[in-house]
Amino acid sequence: xxxxxxxxxxxxxxxxxxxxxxxxxxxxxxxxxxxxxxxxxxxxxxxxxxxxxxxxxxxxxxxxxxxxxxxxxxxxxxxxxxxxxxxxxxxxxxxxxxxxxxxxxxxxxxxxxxxxxxxxxxxxxxxxxxxxxxxxxxxxxxxxxxxxxxxxxxxxxxxxxxxxxxxxxxxxxxxxxxxxxxxxxxxxxxxxxxxxxxxxxxxxxxxxxxxxxxxxxxxxxxxxxxxxxxxxxxxxxxxxxxxxxxxxxxxxxxxxxxxxxxxxxxxxxxxxxxxxxxxxxxxxxxxxxxxxxxxxxxxxxxxxxxxxxxxxxxxxxxxxxxxxxxxxxxxxxxxxxxxxxxxxxxxxxxxxxxxxxxxxxxxxxxxxxxxxxxxxxxxxxxxxxxxxxxxxxxxxx
Amino acid sequence: xxxxxxxxxxxxxxxxxxxxxxxxxxxxxxxxxxxxxxxxxxxxxxxxxxxxxxxxxxxxxxxxxxxxxxxxxxxxxxxxxxxxxxxxxxxxxxxxxxxxxxxxxxxxxxxxxxxxxxxxxxxxxxxxxxxxxxxxxxxxxxxxxxxxxxxxxxxxxxxxxxxxxxxxxxxxxxxxxxxxxxxxxxxxxxxxxxxxxxxxxxxxxxxxxxxxxxxx
Numbered sequence: 001x002x003x004x005x006x007x008x009x010x011x012x013x014x015x016x017x018x019x020x021x022x023x024x025x026x027x028x029x030x031x032x033x034x035x036x037x038x039x040x041x042x043x044x045x046x047x048x049x050x051x052x053x054x055x056x057x058x059x060x061x062x063x064x065x066x067x068x069x070x071x072x073x074x075x076x077x078x079x080x081x082x083x084x085x086x087x088x089x090x091x092x093x094x095x096x097x098x099x100x101x102x103x104x105x106x107x108x109x110x111x112x113x114x115x116x117x118x119x120x121x122x123x124x125x126x127x128x129x130x131x132x133x134x135x136x137x138x139x140x141x142x143x144x145x146x147x148x149x150x151x152x153x154x155x156x157x158x159x160x161x162x163x164x165x166x167x168x169x170x171x172x173x174x175x176x177x178x179x180x181x182x183x184x185x186x187x188x189x190x191x192x193x194x195x196x197x198x199x200x201x202x203x204x205x206x207x208x209x210x211x212x213x214x215x216x217x218x219x220x221x222x223x224x225x226x227x228x229x230x231x232x233x234x235x236x237x238x239x240x241x242x243x244x245x246x247x248x249x250x251x252x253x254x255x256x257x258x259x260x261x262x263x264x265x266x267x268x269x270x271x272x273x274x275x276x277x278x279x280x281x282x283x284x285x286x287x288x289x290x291x292x293x294x295x296x297x298x299x300x301x302x303x304x305x306x307x308x309x310x311x312x313x314x315x316x317x318x319x320x321x322x323x324x325x326x327x328x329x330x331x332x333x334x335x336x337x338x339x340x341x342x343x344x345x346x347x348x349x350x351x352x353x354x355x356x357x358x359x360x361x362x363x364x365x366x367x368x369x370x371x372x373x374x375x376x377x378x379x380x381x382x383x384x385x386x387x388x389x390x391x392x393x394x395x396x397x
Numbered sequence: 398x399x400x401x402x403x404x405x406x407x408x409x410x411x412x413x414x415x416x417x418x419x420x421x422x423x424x425x426x427x428x429x430x431x432x433x434x435x436x437x438x439x440x441x442x443x444x445x446x447x448x449x450x451x452x453x454x455x456x457x458x459x460x461x462x463x464x465x466x467x468x469x470x471x472x473x474x475x476x477x478x479x480x481x482x483x484x485x486x487x488x489x490x491x492x493x494x495x496x497x498x499x500x501x502x503x504x505x506x507x508x509x510x511x512x513x514x515x516x517x518x519x520x521x522x523x524x525x526x527x528x529x530x531x532x533x534x535x536x537x538x539x540x541x542x543x544x545x546x547x548x549x550x551x552x553x554x555x556x557x558x559x560x561x562x563x564x565x566x567x568x569x570x571x572x573x574x575x576x577x578x579x580x581x582x583x584x585x586x587x588x589x590x591x592x593x594x595x596x597x598x599x600x601x602x603x604x605x606x607x608x609x610x611x612x613x
Contacts, residue, residue, distance in 0.1 A: 053485050056449060057495075057547055058502035059474040128453070136455050137413045159412060213471040217450045224451065225411055 006379070011083055016092040020101050027087050027105055028178050028292065029299070031112045034080045035174025036300040038073075038120040039167045040307040045072050046124060047223030062212040066205075069121055069216070077117045084109030101187070108181075108191045115198035116174045122205040123166040125212070128219030135159025135222065159226055173197070175296065182292075227314060240265060249338045256327065256335035261342065263317045268308050274343050277301045278350040285354045285361065294360065298351070302373050305343050306380040312339065313384035320392035329389035336384050340377035347373050401427045402555060402586065406457035409443055417443045420457070421609045427554070430577070430587035432597040435607030441590040444607070445559050448588065449479050461555075475503070478548025478556040480541065488533030492524065492543040495532065499547045511550075518546050521576060523569050537564040545573060549580060556580065558589040562596045574599050 015026055046069055049055060060068065088106035091097070133139040140158055180193040208215055240262045249257045264270065281301060284294040311317055313336075323332055348370045354361040402425040409418045417440045425431060433441040446452035448459060450470045458465045466473040486495065496515050500506040519528050522542045527535075532543065541564050548556055556577070562570045577600055581587055591597050597604075 050485055051487075052451065053479075053481065053544075054487060056451070056474060056477075056479050057499050057544075059471060059477075060502065062471055065471075132453055132455075135412050136410060211469075214468065217470045218453050218467070221446075221450070221452045 007079070008082055008086055011086045012090045015087050015090045018091070020098045023087055023102070023105060025292070027084065027109055028182055029296065030080075030083055030087055031109070031116070031178045032175045032292075032296045033299045033303065034083075034113055035116050035178075036171050036303050037307075038076070038116050038174070039170035040304060041076065042073065042120040042124045042170070043127075043163060043223060044307070044310055045076070046121075047220050048227055049220050052220065052224075062214075062216075063209055065216045066209045066212040069125060069212075073117055073121060077113060080113040080117075081110055084113060104187070104191070108194060111191065111198050112177065112181075112194040115177070115194055115201050116170070118201035118205050119173060119197070120170045122201060122208065123170055124163075125205075125219055126208060126215050127162050127166055128215065128217075128222040131159050131162045131222045131226075132218070134161045135226070159222070171300065227311065227316065253331060253335040253338055256332065257338045260312045260317075260335060260339050264309055264312050264339070267311050267317075270308065270343070273308060274305065274346050277304060278346065281350055282354060285358050288360070291360065294354075298347075298369055301347065301350075302369070302376050305347070305373070306340055306376050309336075309340055309380070310384065312336065313388045315388070318388050320388055323389050324392055329385055329393050332389045333381050333385040336381035337378055340380050341374060344370060344373050344377065400460070400463040401425060403460045404457070405460065407444075407447065407454050407459065408456040409440075409447060409452065410455050416455075418447075418609060423605060425555075425586055425588065427586055428581060428584045429603060430581050430589060430601045432601035432604045433588060433590040433607060434592075434594070434597070434604055439607035440609065441607050442559060445557050445588065445590055449477065449557055450474065476554040478551060478553035480544045480548050480556065480558045480561050486532050486540065486543065489531055491531060492519070492528040492535075492539075492546065495543060496547050496550060499551060503551050505551055514550060515546075518550055518576075522546055522572050538566065538569065541565060542569060542573075545576075549576060553585070555586045555588065558587065558591075560591055561589060562591060562593050570596060 011026075011030075015023060018026065055065075055068075084106055088102045088109065089095070091102070130139065135158055137144075137158065140161060144158065177193045177197045181190045184190040184192070241258065243254070243258050246254050246258045246261065277297075278301075281294060281297050284297055318332075323329075348366060351361060351366045351369050352363075355363050355366050404421055404423040404425075407418055407421040408416055410416045421444075433444060435441055443452065447454055448466075450466060450473065453467060458467065460466065461473050461476065464472075490498070493515060497506065497511070500511055505511075519542075522545065524539065524542045524546065527539065528543075532540070535543065541561060545558075545561060558577075561573065565573060574596060577587060577589075581600070587600065589597065589600065
């Protein structure tokens with residue numbers, strides 16, 4: 001609730017004196033950030049279901065299970081819609097000027113965000129069967145044999161391939177709908193790509209409702225194995241980080257940060273992912289893409305970096321009772337903050353290198369993006385700890 | 398082959414790790430109790446997860462009345478009761494409310510009879526007035542009684558129990574065994590995993606020893 005209100009306030013501050021054209025541009029950034037956010041957060045919101053025992057007990061119908069998933073995503077969608085309302089109507093200078101255009105922008109926002117949410121739900125709710133096939137080596141065997149034959153290994157667990165593919169697809173399709181809409185000169189027709197996207201997402205998801213129980217249980221079983229069973233974690237192809245490598249963290253939190261990093265690196269090849277994100281950014285700069293593209297990519301970079309670290313709040317990695325015994329919840333929040341800022345220097349260097357060699361990026365932008373990352377890291381640390389240690393403290397302590 | 402609950406060539410591995418179950422075949426008869434026994438990590442819990450559709454097999458399938466259970470989980474789960482060492486029950490409900498919800502959700506609630514059945518069942522399980530307290534305050538033994546009561550009251554055709562006696566005191570254990578034997582004599586089928594062999598002996602007609610040899 002609090003981070004959402006902070007973000008909405010920041011958006012209001014950004015948009016209160018903007019003209020209509022600038023509002024439309026800000027909305028496009030918002031829609032792209034929402035697509036990136038949904039692409040990463042949806043599997044974590046949906047699976048493994050924290051109420052599984054209860055669900056098995058009351059045995060909801062396929063339609064109820066579908067609604068259960070929809071409700072889980074609803075809060076994020078509502079924040080998105082509230083943000084679209086702020087961008088559209090948050091005008092302190094001329095509140096009623098361009099009212100029709102503002103309403104059209106808000107309606108476009110609702111359609112776009114709903115389409116992205118339904119598409120993300122469709123992709124991730126139906127992912128169980130193919131993921132299990134990849135996880136057990138029944139699919140993708142040729143790919144791994146080819147990689148083995150040239151002495152390469154994959155940085156991630158095979159079962160994660162469909163998830164990565166869906167993450168990229170949701171981000172790409174969501175962002176492309178924004179780009180296509182932006183390319184349409186007629187203001188009314190610009191809504192069309194989102195309407196088509198919404199129709200497609202609703203159609204695909206609607207076809208699954210009748211057998212949603214099969215999709216639900218299989219996807220949940222897969223993610224339950226993936227997220228909680230160390231046997232399906234990333235193959236340990238590299239040494240875990242040593243305690244000495246965490247020298248930059250104050251000693252009070254160093255041990256906690258170290259245990260979180262070691263565990264996270266076993267679930268996610270963070271270093272390689274960060275390298276890939278930075279290389280792609282430089283490629284976008286080198287290709288001379290518009291600011292919306294490489295700026296959008298940095299939004300994605302920051303969201304991805306922070307959200308990929310979310311497994312550290314799962315009970316499998318951070319058992320609440322054990323954590324409670326180790327140190328207070330506030331200290332865990334600080335530890336998570338340092339964990340999240342581990343790659344802030346990499347972001348700073350990535351943007352600084354772009355500023356050094358290209359005029360497309362200003363030095364002011366270097367500090368702006370760094371500050372954005374530190375802010376998101378702090379929010380993310382608070383959220384992760386709130387859902388784990390603080391929740392435990394509220395309930396039992 | 399009878400069509401009640403059949404395990405057909407069932408195999409399960411996690412990721413590309415070793416096989417936990419390999420080519421398992423078994424036919425569970427109606428009105429019997431089968432004990433799942435074996436060392437830690439031998440596959441008992443994995444097997445129960447497969448039957449409760451919280452895991453999916455690598456190969457093979459399980460059929461209930463001739464239909465693969467993974468094709469229509471909702472239909473199969475309607476016939477199932479599950480007792481695990483759950484820690485994720487809703488903390489702000491009482492056991493009574495959870496049971497009422499279970500019955501209503503499964504369309505088995507009757508205004509006149511259900512409250513009486515609930516009282517009777519809780520009474521037989523020696524679950525005193527603390528069942529009116531919130532679940533978040535329960536001990537592990539009370540949680541297990543809650544799960545067992547919720548499963549039994551829906552009168553399922555099959556009950557899956559994973560270590561159901563572990564947290565129970567002697568009198569509750571005795572009461573649970575009595576209830577389960579009664580359930581079995583009324584035609585219910587039980588699959589129970591436990592290390593407490595003496596308790597199992599008072600309930601089970603048949604045993605499966607894990608790890609299961611391929612094809613057995």
